[in-house]
Amino acid sequence: MASVRMASPRTREPKKPTRLERTKVKPRPPALLQSVKSLPLDYRFTGGSPSSAESKKGEPRFGSLNEKEKKEKATGEVKVEEESPHSSKSSSREHRPPGEAKDLDDAKGNVESPYSSTTTSREQRTSAGDEREVRTSSSATSKITAISLSRSDSNWEDTSSYVAKKKLQAWCQLSNGDWVLGTIISSSGSESVISLPDGEVLRLNTESLLPSNPEILDGVDDLMQLSYLHEPSVLYNLQFRYSKDMIYTRAGPVLVAINPFKKVHLYGNEFIEAYRNKSVNSPHVYAIADNAIREMIRDEVNQSIIISGESGAGKTETAKIAMQYLAALGGGSGIEYEILQTNPILEAFGNARTLRNDNSSRFGKLIEIHFSVTGKISGASIQTCKFSLII
Numbered sequence: 001m002a003s004v005r006m007a008s009p010r011t012r013e014p015k016k017p018t019r020l021e022r023t024k025v026k027p028r029p030p031a032l033l034q035s036v037k038s039l040p041l042d043y044r045f046t047g048g049s050p051s052s053a054e055s056k057k058g059e060p061r062f063g064s065l066n067e068k069e070k071k072e073k074a075t076g077e078v079k080v081e082e083e084s085p086h087s088s089k090s091s092s093r094e095h096r097p098p099g100e101a102k103d104l105d106d107a108k109g110n111v112e113s114p115y116s117s118t119t120t121s122r123e124q125r126t127s128a129g130d131e132r133e134v135r136t137s138s139s140a141t142s143k144i145t146a147i148s149l150s151r152s153d154s155n156w157e158d159t160s161s162y163v164a165k166k167k168l169q170a171w172c173q174l175s176n177g178d179w180v181l182g183t184i185i186s187s188s189g190s191e192s193v194i195s196l197p198d199g200e201v202l203r204l205n206t207e208s209l210l211p212s213n214p215e216i217l218d219g220v221d222d223l224m225q226l227s228y229l230h231e232p233s234v235l236y237n238l239q240f241r242y243s244k245d246m247i248y249t250r251a252g253p254v255l256v257a258i259n260p261f262k263k264v265h266l267y268g269n270e271f272i273e274a275y276r277n278k279s280v281n282s283p284h285v286y287a288i289a290d291n292a293i294r295e296m297i298r299d300e301v302n303q304s305i306i307i308s309g310e311s312g313a314g315k316t317e318t319a320k321i322a323m324q325y326l327a328a329l330g331g332g333s334g335i336e337y338e339i340l341q342t343n344p345i346l347e348a349f350g351n352a353r354t355l356r357n358d359n360s361s362r363f364g365k366l367i368e369i370h371f372s373v374t375g376k377i378s379g380a381s382i383q384t385c386k387f388s389l390i391i
């Protein structure tokens with residue numbers, strides 16, 4: 001027996017998007033990046049890894065690009081649990097990544113994607129089985145708190161000094177919390193003079209500057225690839241990708257998703273086939289679901305996918321997307337269609353409009369999808385629960 005569990009619990013969150021507005025990340029000079037609000041000053045982010053933004057030839061492309069951008073470059077059970085404690089954080093920038101968006105353009109037949117939110121996923125394994133957690137958070141205005149790093153705890157002093165001496169670009173945080181990428185003009189002693197994109201020149205403590213990653217790392221699909229992992233670098237990378245409709249980014253085993261609040265060409269049969277055939281390796285919910293079902297069949301161990309995030313982050317939609325993939329791979333008997341059709345019924349009775357989400361789930365869900373030995377869906381069960389926190 002094996003099972004894959006998908007859960008989307010809400011985490012506590014402030015009532016309104018406040019932190020995101022505090023961090024402003026400005027794109028590199030050549031890039032069309034816009035300043036992005038980030039977490040409060042007392043927050044620090046640490047990112048994951050880099051990944052090439054460019055998609056491989058022959059692979060379906062993810063994310064839609066405008067013309068200008070184009071030019072630029074067994075036996076088991078699957079449990080789907082959905083709750084919705086609002087708690088995911090994320091911030092967004094208006095930087096746009098080059099690679100994955102192109103994949104989306106090439107992908108045709110993504111007619112089935114009414115989704116447009118961001119999500120984050122994690123993978124956890126237990127002795128009883130594999131467990132994955134997916135955290136979702138609202139788009140550009142959400143905050144990313146999963147990875148935090150305090151400056152005081154970091155050892156950027158030496159690096160900052162080097163950056164200052166080389167007159168390289170560095171991140172500096174303004175009094176309002178916004179992050180700005182500036183160019184170091186000079187550095188003497190503990191002070192550095194930095195020029196901001198808007199022409200403003202500031203004299204700051206050299207130690208307060210954070211080194212920027214080389215441009216070649218802009219838009220990497222895994223935050224782990226970033227040379228410098230700190231709040232502005234993570235925010236910059238996420239915003240860069242988001243601007244290219246690349247809403248999914250890896251942070252090691254975790255999948256970070258930014259809610260686009262619009263239709264993105266990332267879903268549909270063509271993408272499902274692409275991930276099923278392993279012809280594409282871009283971060284995606286499909287990839288998470290694919291790994292879960294493959295490991296379930298291979299190891300005969302139940303799998304869990306946990307989706308978490310604040311209200312409106314896209315947990316419910318992400319769960320649907322994952323179920324869509326599982327149904328496509330394990331379907332055939334027709335029961336998968338019935339399972340998918342439970343969503344509108346549950347939402348009709350259990351959803352309500354809130355300040356944060358017009359279609360907010362007012363209950364938690366644990367969906368179990370059972371598979372036969374051959375890997376086909378044999379049944380499912382859905383459990384609901386109340387939320388202790390109602391916003």
Ligand SMILES: Nc1ncnc2c1ncn2[C@@H]1O[C@H](COP(=O)(O)OP(=O)(O)OP(=O)(O)O)[C@@H](O)[C@H]1O
Pocket residue numbers: 010083084085086114115116117118136259260261262263264309310311312313314315316317318357359360361362
């Ligand atoms: N992948 C996506 N692509 C496009 N839009 C999305 C996507 N995910 C979410 N959205 C949009 O965001 C809205 C909120 O998403 P969703 O209801 O899934 O959030 P939630 O985290 O479940 O919220 P709550 O906890 O309040 O139930 C959706 O109605 C949809 O318009």
